[in-house]
Amino acid sequence: MSASELVAAVRKLLDVDSEDFESKARAEAEQLKEEVKAGTFDNSEALVGLEIELYAVDSRTDALRRMPRQLLGLIGFEKELGLHNAEMQTTPLPLTSYGLDAQEKEIQAHIAPAQEKTNAEKIQLVADGIWTVPPTGETAAAYLTDSVEEDGVRIATNMSDAVRYHTMANTDYPSACKLDAPHVSLDAETVMPESLITSIQPHYQVSHAPDLPIYFQYALRVAAPLLALGVNSPFFPPDLYDDAPDDEIVANAEMENRVNIFESVLNPPGDAPEEPKVRFPPEFETIEETIDDIASDTCIIPREVEETDRFDDSFRHLRHKHGSYWRWVRPVFDGSSRSAANARIEFRPLPAQPTVRDCVAFEAVFAGLMESLTRREHPVRNLDWEQAEENFYAAASDGLQADLTWITTDGEETTAVDEICGECFEYARDGLELRGLSTDEARRYIRPLRERLDRRTTPARWKHDHVKRSIRDNVPLGEAIWGMQAEYIRNQRETLVEGCFTDWL
Secondary structure, three states: OOHHHHHHHHHHHHOOOHHHHHHHHHHHHHHHHHHHHOOOOOOOOOEEEEEEEEEEEEOOOOOEOOOOHHHHHHOOOEOOOEOOEEEEEOOOEEOOHHHHHHHHHHHHHHHHHHHHHHHOOOEEEEOOOEOOOOOOOOOHHHHHHOEEEEOOEEEEOOEOOOHHHHHHHHOOOOOOOEEEEOOEEEEOOOOHHHHHEOEEEEEEEOOOHHHHHHHHHHHHHHHHHHHHHHOOEOOOOHHHEOOOOHHHHHHOOOOEHHHHHHHHHHOOOOOOOOOOOOEOOOOOOOHHHHHHHHHHOOOOOOOOOOOOOOHHHHHHHHHHHHOOOOEOEEEEEEOOOOOOOEEEEEEOOOEOOOOHHHHHHHHHHHHHHHHHHHHOOOHHHHOOHHHHHHHHHHHHHHHHHOOOOEEOOOOOEEOOHHHHHHHHHHHHHHHHHHOOOOHHHHHHHHHHHHHHHHHOOOHHHHHHHHHHHHHHOOOOHHHHHHHHHHHHHHHHHHHOOOOOHHHHO
16 A cells, blocks of 8 residues: 555544444443343354464564565565564464463464575564664664654554554554553654564354353452463563663563553553553453443444444444454454354463464463353452452553462462462463363463573573573673674574573573
């Protein structure tokens, strides 16, 4: 799409009647409630799925690379926010030993040939929480902020040509479009700084849609321990840091800056009247409250949504609103046909992981927890919402060293991370066994995360220790971060498809 065509498409979106759009979305929300009540979104068994984001680097220099659009299509990946991004989604499958095995094989079958094709272009696909080496000859600041204005429309130079991404910078919703993290501050005119980060997003489909709020409450309580195990973005590209001593920057590094980045770029400034869209979500007592929360959320980009032959087109405006319902855990209602209609939980706190096996481990553990905690009526559901929220941001800051609070199976409060994560693993195992996995099969999926706990080493801690050692040896911060990144990419080259993060240790 040419720049002029992109500008025209953005202008067309900006001309949509927002009041008419909101009216349609509210009506569709009532229709959705009736369909849920009628059992349309119920299913006989739980299904799981996974979204995985990667970014491209030069295989010779580790510098960020823009992914050629033709190559992106050739390898079967979808475009994401930045020109360097690539995304894939697995086919939703039953939560069984066969389903989880097929999920792992599907990702491997997708990534392995993609690597072969990209390697021919001297490009390596990297699964990582945040990139730190900008394109050759460019700074990260320039890459993230470069934009042009044409006919009153702001267009980010290094952003994919998806119209909705560019429209975000031109609507009335006041996204701050800035980075705000320890020793990092960057102002932009588009949401392009969000393209620093990549994620994985497990999905868990509930069998009885009206029960989704119960599963959702448990998902909020396990968000912190799972994030603490998965943190993977402690450092920014070096040129983004303010002028501060290297050892101070390292000491103040947060383990999961992805949380900071997503919130500070897309949310309004703190003094704005609009509610933040990226946040730890509220909990709901009923499925109607869940749907109402989506319907009442601010829509950044109202649009005329064309009807197709999909079943969920009957609430297509509400589905469009959901696209910018950026909660760290969020409910999803969709289905291409009436028989495929489903209600599920999309678990969004996790950054991209070092290997396929690590990704599937999180998918399996999250799904196992949703199965077991609900069936066993685990008392952690009684943990105050405010404490669950506090746990979440503590985990983002400090990973496994965070001060977390949990209610054990005996109803006792604990702050011991071994006990908290240990219970998560035991209930995940139980949940997977309830779905027919053997004990050995369940433990195989859990083991990569249990070993992280036993070794007190997450990907973020591995990165942080690497840079900290270099700083102690008087290596400048930029060289220390890029040296760490080079080793990360080198290790992943051998382990992404078939290995595990703990193979690096």
